[in-house]
Amino acid sequence: MPTERTSGSRGRGRPTMNDVARVARVSLKTVSRVVNGEENVSPVLVAQVQSAIKLLNYSPDIGASTLRRSDRRTEMIALLLTDVGNPFSAALHRTVENEARTRGVHVITGSLDECSARERELARSITMRRADGLIMVPVSPDQSYLATELRVDTPVVFVDRPGVGFPGDAVLATNVIGATEATRHLIEHGHRRIACLSDDARIPTARLRRDGYLAGLRAAGIAPDDRLIVADLHSETLVESCVTGLFHRPDPPTALFTAQNLVTVGAVRALRRLGLHRTVALVGFDDFPLADLLEPAVTVVAQDPVMMGRTAAQALFHRIDGDTAPPAEHWIPTTLIRRGSGELRPHTAGHTADR
Template identity: 65%
Template sequence: MPASNADPASDEDIVRATMKDVARAAGVSIKTVSRVVNGEASVAPDLAARVRTAVAALNYQPHLGASALRRGDGRSGTIGLLLEDVSNPFSASLHRAVEDEARARGVQVLTGSLDEDPVRERELTRVFTARRADGLIIAPVSADLGHLAGEVRNDTPVVFVDRPASGIPGDTVLSTNTVGATEAVRHLLSYGHRRIAYFGDYTKISTARHRCEGYLAALAGAGVQPDPALMIHDLHTEAAAEAAVMSVLAQPLPPTALFTSQNLITIGAVRALRRLLLHEDVALVGFDDFPLADLLQPAVTVVAQDPAAMGQMAARALFARIDGQAGAPRAHWIRTTLIRRGSGERAPDETLLHRKLSTPL
């Protein structure tokens, strides 16, 4: 017979092993296979070993939905975690803390990046609930999640992390964003800076708006009138932030200090200052810590959130609801911390700044 040019069988064409197949291969009952697969300790060691051998030989994959239906508590042993971008250091640290809490309970975490996209937010919510996740932790894209009401079952608890939301009920875990931003700008003011530029994330994001509010509150408290030319919004990448800082420093009256309200924006600002050879002259305080910030020269002063504590609190709040905790949704606040490292601890020198900016690189 001539060799076939057909593609290998697709997943749908493969006949998957069933629990009945495993039971037959191991010479045990289906109930025994179920107990071993679900991690119950009541099975004799020799029988359990036979079942595991058969599972490996047949490449048996349990059906999570069916397993949940068979469990007495109806749970799947999974939770969903929807974050803005799991590659961002803040999200990665938060994710690890949730994962650690879940692992201690024998629960698996299904994770996805939302990329500030409400369509993806709805898609991932639908996918995770279809897999019967026992609960969801969401860093919401928009403030009103009413559009998800049809995707989230009434008995599925939800916890919002990093940002508040309405439309579906849920506990919330937040950083003290406004307080932290106010502290950062007051710190710069205390060194004599009055022309302090603000570089912020998308204004549709509540944390960006709250940090801008803190910036304005600090200026108002010092009697400093904000300059719209020094306030740049809707930056979301390192490249956009770098370009924005370069542009602002090219103004006739450049700022002597920068407040960057998100870690990727801070990284972009650092690159711009180094390109202009102003990293020793323009003060900088960033919101959010980031890897190696303490090893730069100068090391970067930041208002640090505690994403690990936020993730831990979000997971514990979710598991409490899964375990039956009742009552109205609660807000949990995690304090920020100003970490002084050098970049934000310098007085303004406008004469030197103007001279450097007027000298070709």
């Protein structure tokens, strides 16, 4: 005989209309009328229901009033990315969408913009739309709130970054290995003063890529120089200012390792403006459009967003279809693509930006 799932595994789930009715001490029909904005409810009962809704942090289920399939699926999944406009995120999105289309499933997508509050807000919105599953790039430090925001047994797959405090499969790139390979590549081409530029230091991938950079230096017996390690470069403008500052020092770096694609774009612009793009080596983490058409073309450690998106979608659909195996990590390897900028050797006379 089937038993009701308790809070011992995934939590009780989001509050329901039945919970609101119980707390407000009214009938379920009354709650339904209030939620749907019907006018034939007394002000006293409306106040009781609204008070219970606020107390329980209840949000209505948009799909509850629609006809449902016998298997209770909506044929819809959700995809939450850091920024849909970023080339990496865009490739993930398109791949997940393609995988979903083959199953007749729709994808609803949102950008989190590295905002924890927005992550939780969109997770709640997904529940209201009764999505069958969720793929997300987590941006907040803890996803345990999903136990109450999502419907019970809604599968979640984390991609690019691992989730914290909530069980789910994870699809991850080999960030440390890729960053170590990039740093070693620059060292093999004669560089010893290699700057590491990255975005928000709170982001797990940024920390892992910095760790890989440091591991590459250590393996070559090179002591890291804290003045060459710069994080929290949130915009291309900040990157350009940082690079300009580095090359107005008496001991500038001879090479740059840029740990995110938009950071790489800002660095390329700065080097070209300074006239150093043919003398300062550069390896970026993440590929980006037209990187191969620049002069010199940009050497990158490329992730495989297509494989990551396909793996994440397939893992989610396996869960939706009933797979109850323990959560698994899927590692997608990175690839060093040599194009020219990472193969420049340091000039013996050094280089100083035009002042």
